[in-house]
Amino acid sequence: MSEELDQKLKEEYKWGFESKIEMEEFPKGLNEDIIRLISKKKNEPDWLLRYRLEAFSKWKEMSLPKWAAFDVPEINFQDLYYYAKPKTKSEAPKSLDDLDPELLATFEKLGIPLQEQKRISGVAVDAVFDSVSLGTTWKEDLEKVGVVFCSISEAVEKYPDLVKKYLGTVVPTTDNFYAALNSAVFTDGSFVYIPKGVTCPMDLSTYFRINAKETGQFERTLIIADEGSYVNYLEGCTAPQRDENQLHAAIVELITLDNAEIKYSTVQNWYAGDKDGKGGIYNFVTKRGLCKGVNSKISWTQVEAGSAITWKYPSCILQGDNSQGAFYSVALTNNKMLADTGTKMIHIGKNTKSTIISKGISADLSQNVYRGEVKVMPGAENARNFSQCDSMLIGQTSKADTFPYIDVKNPTATVEHEASTSKISEDQLFYLQSRGVDAEKAISLIVNGFCKDVFKTLPLEFSVEAVKLIEMKLENSVG
Amino acid sequence: MLKVTNLHAQVETNPIIKGINFEVKPGEVHAIMGPNGSGKSTFSKLISGHPDYELTDGSIEFDINGKMTNISELEASDRAKEGIFLGFQYPVEIPGVTNITFMHEAFNALCEHQGAEKMNESDFREYVKSKLPILEMNEAFLDRAVNEGFSGGEKKKNEILQMLLLNPRLALLDETDSGLDIDALKTVAKGVNTLRSKYNAIVLVTHYQRLLDYIQPDFVHVLYQGQIIKSGDKTLALELEEKGYDWLTAGIQ
Numbered sequence: 245m246s247e248e249l250d251q252k253l254k255e256e257y258k259w260g261f262e263s264k265i266e267m268e269e270f271p272k273g274l275n276e277d278i279i280r281l282i283s284k285k286k287n288e289p290d291w292l293l294r295y296r297l298e299a300f301s302k303w304k305e306m307s308l309p310k311w312a313a314f315d316v317p318e319i320n321f322q323d324l325y326y327y328a329k330p331k332t333k334s335e336a337p338k339s340l341d342d343l344d345p346e347l348l349a350t351f352e353k354l355g356i357p358l359q360e361q362k363r364i365s366g367v368a369v370d371a372v373f374d375s376v377s378l379g380t381t382w383k384e385d386l387e388k389v390g391v392v393f394c395s396i397s398e399a400v401e402k403y404p405d406l407v408k409k410y411l412g413t414v415v416p417t418t419d420n421f422y423a424a425l426n427s428a429v430f431t432d433g434s435f436v437y438i439p440k441g442v443t444c445p446m447d448l449s450t451y452f453r454i455n456a457k458e459t460g461q462f463e464r465t466l467i468i469a470d471e472g473s474y475v476n477y478l479e480g481c482t483a484p485q486r487d488e489n490q491l492h493a494a495i496v497e498l499i500t501l502d503n504a505e506i507k508y509s510t511v512q513n514w515y516a517g518d519k520d521g522k523g524g525i526y527n528f529v530t531k532r533g534l535c536k537g538v539n540s541k542i543s544w545t546q547v548e549a550g551s552a553i554t555w556k557y558p559s560c561i562l563q564g565d566n567s568q569g570a571f572y573s574v575a576l577t578n579n580k581m582l583a584d585t586g587t588k589m590i591h592i593g594k595n596t597k598s599t600i601i602s603k604g605i606s607a608d609l610s611q612n613v614y615r616g617e618v619k620v621m622p623g624a625e626n627a628r629n630f631s632q633c634d635s636m637l638i639g640q641t642s643k644a645d646t647f648p649y650i651d652v653k654n655p656t657a658t659v660e661h662e663a664s665t666s667k668i669s670e671d672q673l674f675y676l677q678s679r680g681v682d683a684e685k686a687i688s689l690i691v692n693g694f695c696k697d698v699f700k701t702l703p704l705e706f707s708v709e710a711v712k713l714i715e716m717k718l719e720n721s722v723g
Numbered sequence: 724m725l726k727v728t729n730l731h732a733q734v735e736t737n738p739i740i741k742g743i744n745f746e747v748k749p750g751e752v753h754a755i756m757g758p759n760g761s762g763k764s765t766f767s768k769l770i771s772g773h774p775d776y777e778l779t780d781g782s783i784e785f786d787i788n789g790k791m792t793n794i795s796e797l798e799a800s801d802r803a804k805e806g807i808f809l810g811f812q813y814p815v816e817i818p819g820v821t822n823i824t825f826m827h828e829a830f831n832a833l834c835e836h837q838g839a840e841k842m843n844e845s846d847f848r849e850y851v852k853s854k855l856p857i858l859e860m861n862e863a864f865l866d867r868a869v870n871e872g873f874s875g876g877e878k879k880k881n882e883i884l885q886m887l888l889l890n891p892r893l894a895l896l897d898e899t900d901s902g903l904d905i906d907a908l909k910t911v912a913k914g915v916n917t918l919r920s921k922y923n924a925i926v927l928v929t930h931y932q933r934l935l936d937y938i939q940p941d942f943v944h945v946l947y948q949g950q951i952i953k954s955g956d957k958t959l960a961l962e963l964e965e966k967g968y969d970w971l972t973a974g975i976q
Contacts, residue, residue: 669815670774670775671815672815672816674773674799675814675815675817676800676817676825676829677772677798677799678772678799678800678803679800679803679825679826679829679832680800680804680829680836681800681825681829682800683800685828686800689820689824689825689828690817693818693820695819696820697819
């Protein structure tokens with residue numbers, strides 16, 4: 245019986261294991277020396293060091309954002325490690341096959357085999373472990389069509405002009421407290437460049453794994469889709485189960501030039517803490533896309549099912565005429581999780597169009613907030629927006645809030661907003677149960693139905709994973 | 724197969740069922756009639772395990788593996804797995820969940836319970852398609868969200884379709900005839916009659932005799948103020964049609 249119980253407890257977060265890897269860490273704390281050390285470790289050019297130091301000096305003057313709908317516990321930024329890297333025999337492993345077998349095993353356990361003979365076909369993966377990228381699969385195949393997919397550190401060395409041209413152009417260093425922090429200390433992340441006219445021949449994916457204790461993960465992702473190109477990008481995240489909270493403060497910047505399109509999907513499943521709210525990741529992320537060119541498109545799809553606290557608003561700046569932005573989101577909170585998530589759609593160009601579909605599900609003692617802004621600038625003739633924000637409550641103790649902000653400065657714009665809050669009704673449950681479907685399965689069916697409009701925008705494999713994840717999360721929330 | 728003894732039940736603190744004795748054997752068709760508010764719907768929900776109704780006295784026994792077993796503590800889903808089906812008066816909408824997904828889930832839950840192999844998606848679709856002509860339904864129904872935007876008649880047909888797929892030993896049909904025009908009524912009745920066999924029993928809860936023209940009951944019971952005040956054969960229904968309920972309820976407080 246106790247073994248069974250033990251097993252059950254482990255199943256609650258099956259990604260919660262810890263890998264025993266020898267790590268190389270910088271001393272705890274944050275100061276200019278640490279930043280210089282990070283920059284030096286990565287052989288960065290002088291301009292990037294200056295970029296970091298400038299961000300750091302601005303960060304020191306900034307204060308923590310206070311507008312969340314809940315209290316964020318104080319974080320001691322001097323008590324974190326800002327750099328943690330698995331030790332390797334040589335400074336740079338030549339291929340993924342040369343990695344520490346324990347690292348390879350970690351990713352295999354997560355369902356992301358990296359070795360050449362095992363890697364997943366049709367998806368190229370960049371594996372980021374704590375502060376560094378371990379490597380990228382299918383690299384050569386992508387290079388043949390001119391697609392660059394590598395870690396941001398490698399991009400700084402090999403494609404400095406591209407990085408310099410675009411880094412920080414969508415999310416400036418002073419954008420917000422955590423963006424400034426990331427700009428000062430970011431360690432790794434992915435870089436993608438899709439050349440003119442190229443449809444990326446496979447999906448690109450980054451898998452983020454936090455393993456080291458008391459370490460902040462500050463990754464930086466930059467994706468550039470040049471004129472007429474297309475890419476489908478997927479992001480997944482997990483972390484070990486620990487009693488202490490950990491900080492994850494990433495920046496993702498997307499840029500589409502004329503007629504280009506980026507689809508960015510995330511399944512976020514960081515450790516969320518236990519049922520009493522102990523432990524878990526603080527997920528404070530700035531994600532923004534710039535539709536720079538005419539007719540360009542950016543769409544964000546996110547399934548937010550993890551983290552103790554999530555604070556994130558993947559947004560689109562619709563600068564090019566006829567450009568389109570979309571945000572599809574499922575945010576599920578249970579136990580004592582807190583999520584404040586949504587999007588901003590900034591219409592600048594003419595005939596720009598945006599779509600927002602957000603589904604929030606809260607169970608147990610959790611709190612789930614949708615916060616969104618639709619802004620139509622004076623020059624955005626005929627801008628159109630459609631927003632739909634639905635919340636579903638499971639049980640009597642959870643909370644859901646919706647804060648939509650609409651700011652229209654052009655009279656030709658059309659902005660539609662629909663919102664609803666529902667409870668899983670006793671009638672729905674009884675109906676399904678009277679057909680032999682158990683309560684847990686019944687709730688998961690109802691929730692999946694509720695999220696359908698978002699799940700259908702995910703690539704097939706991701707959508708299957710998302711459905712399973714939601715099912716698993718809800719398993720213990722029925723009562 | 725079903726034996727209800729001295730059943731008393733309440734919702735919150737209102738007693739609704741006040742001492743019902745009722746027995747059903749395989750192969751039988753029973754009709755439960757009675758005026759509005761007599762407790763007919765409550766009775767069928769009680770047997771299928773609705774959590775809002777509290778059983779205060781008496782018992783509900785059902786034949787499980789050849790043995791009469793008290794099921795009053797079983798969850799609704801467990802009763803369904805043992806072969807009890809409730810056709811709803813007001814079928815519930817489940818947005819975003821397709822009819823076929825829902826039925827497949829229910830069907831496989833029964834398979835699993837019975838130790839039978841689960842059916843895969845494409846075989847299940849073929850199986851469902853084989854039942855559609857009985858109810859004059861087209862395949863498009865299967866890919867629509869459960870009961871969402873269905874007309875009254877479509878909802879009732881959908882209930883009977885589910886019944887045929889799950890092949891319950893005991894089907895309780897709560898006002899399956901309400902809101903149906905005569906053609907739909909005939910179609911639904913045809914569906915119900917398809918289930919009829921010496922192994923299955925059917926309990927029809929209805930206001931009107933007209934359904935009984937198409938589904939001939941073996942027994943008719945009149946429920947009034949939470950009790951069965953009269954039982955008889957199908958001629959009782961005709962008598963009720965003619966005279967109403969007053970001659971039966973006149974002396975009862």
